[in-house]
Amino acid sequence: MKALFKDYLKLEKNILLMIKAEFFVQLIGAAFFLILNIYLAKNSFSDSEIANFISYRFLAVIVLAFPLGIFIKGRSLKPFFIIGSVGIPTVAIILILSIEMSYDNIIPLLFVLWGIVFTLFSVSSLPFIMRNSKISNQSHAISLNYATHSFGTILSSLFIYFSSELMNEINEGKILIIISIVGFIGIYFILKIKNENISYQKKDLNVNNYDWRLIFKATIPTFIIAVGAGLTIPFINLFFFHSFGVDSQFFALIGGFASFLVAICSLLVPNIKNRLGFKKGILSTQTVSVVALVALATTEFFTTYSWALPLAIVCFWIRTPLMNMAAPMTSELTMNYVGKNNQEILSAVMAAIWSGSWFFSSQIVSVLKANNMTYASIFYITATLYLFGIFMYYLLILDYNKNKSKIEYPNL
Template structure:
C-alpha cells in the first residue's frame, strides 16, 4: 500500500511541489500564531473576549478580500499573487508582534485584518492554480498535498516551539519573530515556479457565466461546518490553558503529536477515496470526529478526575478524523461546480469560511462574556458539524447521480 501511495505522489508536477513548499513556509507563520499568539496575548493581560475580537479581524480581512479576488483572477495569471503573499505576510507579522508587545489594540485589529488579506493571496489562489495546472488523475494527490502543508507546518512549529520554550530567556514573542523571518523563504520557491502557467481563456461570455445555484449548493455544507469550527478551533489553545492549565510549550508538544497524525491521514485519504469512495472518506470520518468532539466537551462540562487525559486523547484523535476529509471535500466541490466556476468557488470557499469564523468569533466573544463554558460551546459546534455532515451526504448523492450518466455514455 505504501508503495502505491508514494508512486501516486511522485507523479505530481514540479511546479506544484514548489508551490507547496512556498505555502509551507508561509504556513509556518500561520500555524505559529495559531499555536501561541492567543496565549501570548492572554499573558499580556488581555481577556478572552478581547482576544476573540482581535482574532476575528483576520477572518474579516480574508472575507473582504476573497470575493473580489475570485472575480479578478478569472482568466489571469496566478503566480504574481504568491509573491505578494511571500512579501506581505512576514512584514505584517512583525507589525502584529510590535502592536502586541505595546498592547496597541487598534493596531492589532488593523494588522490582523491585513494578515488575512495577504494570507488570501496564497490560500485562495493555490487551489485554482493546482486545478488549472494538474491533470485530472493527479488532482486528488495535489490537493491532498495542499491540505497537508498545514499539518506538516504544524508538526515543525510544534516541535520547535516546544524546544525553544524550554530555553532560558526565550518567550512567545521571540519564537513568533523567528517564524515570521522563516516566512521569507517562500520567495525562494515562488521564483522557481514556471512563468508559463496555464490560463484558461473565456472567449464565450455566456458559456462562462457563473452558475451561482450550483456554487452555493456545493458550498453550503462547508459554511455550516465553518460556523461550528470558528467557535472551537481558534480557541482550543485557550481551552487547554484556561480549563486544564496547559502552557504554550506543552500545548505545542500536543500539537506536534496531533499534527503528525493529521499529516499522515491527509496523505492517505486519496487512496481511501479510491478504495472506499467519497462517503467513507468524508461523511464517515466527520461523523467519527463529532463523537470524539462531544467526549472532549465533556471534560469541561463534568470536571471528572481524569478529564485532562481524556481531553488529550480526544484532541489527538479528533483532528486527524476531521481534517482528513478536507482534501476530498475540496475535490468534490471543484468537481461538482465544473471548470468555469472553479476560481470563484475557491474564492467563495475562503470567503465563506473566514466570514463564518468572523461571525463565530463575535458569537464566541458574546458567549464568553457571559461565562458560558468551553464545553457547552464545543457542543454547539458538534450540532453544526452534524448538519454539515448531512449536507455533504446529500451533495455526494447528487454528485454521483449526475456523474453516473456520463460514465455510462463514455463506456
C-alpha cells in the same frame, strides 16, 4: 507505502514548487494558531478581546475573497503568491512587535492586513492546482497541499517546545518572530515557478457567466460546518489553557502530535477515496470526529479528576485528524461538482464562507465568553452544526454521483 510516496513525486514541478511555498506560509499560520492566543492572554487581553481580534482577520477575507476569485480568472496566479509569501511574514512580525510594545490601537488593523495577504495566497492555491495538474494527479496534489499545514504545525511545535526548554529568556513573541523570519523562504520557491498554465481560462469579469445554482449547492455543507468550526477551532488552545492550565509549551506538543496524525491521514486520503468513495470516506471520518469533539467538551466538567486531561488530549488527537482528513475529499468533491468554469469563484466563495463564518462565530464567542458561557457548551453547539453539515454533504454526494458523468475536466 513506497508506491504511495511515488505518486506524490509524480506531481508536476510547478505544483510542487507552490506546495513548498505553501509549507512556509503554513509554518507561520500554524505557529500563530498554537500560541498566539496564549501570548495575548499573558499580555492581559481577555478571551473576549482575543476573539474580537481574531474576527478582524476573517473580516478582511470576507471583503476580499469574492472579488479576488472573479479577478484571478484568466490571470497568472504567481503575482498573488509572491505578495502573499512576502506579506504574511512581514505583517506577522509587525503584529508581534505591536503587541510587545503595547500599540493596542493598531492590532485590529494588523489582523485585517494579515487576513488580506493570507487570502491572496489561499484563494489562489486550489485554482492553481486545478489548472496545472492532470486529473489523475489532482487528488494527490490537493491532499499534499492540505498536508502542508500539518507539516508546518509539527515543525513549529517542535521549535516552540525546544526553544522554550533550552532558552530561558525567550517568550512566545520572540518565538513567533523567529518562525516568521524563516517563513520568508517561501518566496524562493514561488519565484521558480515557470510556464504557468492559464490557457483554458477566459478573462471575463461577468458574474452572470457562473453557474450560481451549482456553486450555492456546493457551499451549503461547508457553510454549516464552517460556522461550527469558528466557534471552536480558534479557541481550542484557550480551552486547554483555562480548563487544565496547559501552557503554550505543552500545547505546542499536543498540537504538533495532532498535526503529525493529520499529515499521515492526509497523505492516505487518495487511497481512502479510491477504496471507499466520497460518501463513506467523508461521512465516516466526520461522524467519528463529532463524537470525539463531544467527549472532549465534556471533560471541562471533570477538570479536578486526573483522567480528564489525558482523555481531553486523546479526544483532540482523534477529532483533529479525522475532521481534517475529510477536507481534501470535500475540496475535490466540490471543485469537480461545479466544473472547471466555476472553480476560481468557488475557491473564493469557500474562502469567504470560512472566514465570514469564523468572523461571526468569533464575534459570537466574544459575547458568549463575556457572559461566562463554558467552552463545553460552545463545543456542543459546534457538534450540532457539524452533524447538520454532514447530512448536507450526504445529499451533495448523492447529487454528485447522479450527475458526475456531466462533469467537464480540463486535463485528462
